[in-house]
Amino acid sequence: MSNWFLRIAVLYIIAGVGLGIFMGASGDHSMYPVHAHLNLLGFVAMTLFGLFYRMIPAAAETMLAKVHFWLYVPAHFVQMVLLTILYRGHPAVEPVLGVFSILVGVAFLCFATVVWRHTGKAA
Ligand code: HEM
């Protein structure tokens, strides 16, 4: 799971930096929230997940870690697609975007629980 978080993370930095260069070159910065969250929720967060699960492999074996992975990766992907559609001028997607953002939030709660469980005294 650590490998997949790290591998997916670098795909997001390619997309995020690609969009950043495009924004800089074109002078059209309108997609900056997509750029920011591709880089931060895509690359930064997923790299940290990957490094955490690499440092504490037992954490990656838990059911909650699997829920974290399978909730976060698809929900974040859909969130970025919907965010792009929103900033291309389609406000109607906002409620669905909200639902997927909540799912991403729930995935972070799973991760937070895994971190607490594997960094306490017993660990
Ligand atoms: C070659 C790499 C990059 C380029 C060319 C680039 C370019 C840009 C541009 C043109 C903007 C819009 C600025 C504005 O209109 O306010 C922007 C905003 C932003 N970028 Fe990048 N970026 C790059 C890499 C990154 C990386 C690696 C991250 C994060 C890890 C990042 C995070 C952000 C954030 C958070 C914003 C929004 C800042 C704000 O709220 O004003 N960028 N970037």
Ligand code: HEM
């Ligand atoms: C489900 C998770 C998240 C949601 C729903 C969310 C939502 C938002 C929203 C609505 C904005 C304001 C956009 C605007 O109109 O300018 C924003 C901005 C920002 N968020 Fe997030 N965010 C999330 C996670 C994160 C995380 C994890 C980070 C950092 C690691 C982050 C960093 C930023 C930054 C730097 C900005 C300012 C740049 C921008 O406006 O795009 N966000 N976020």
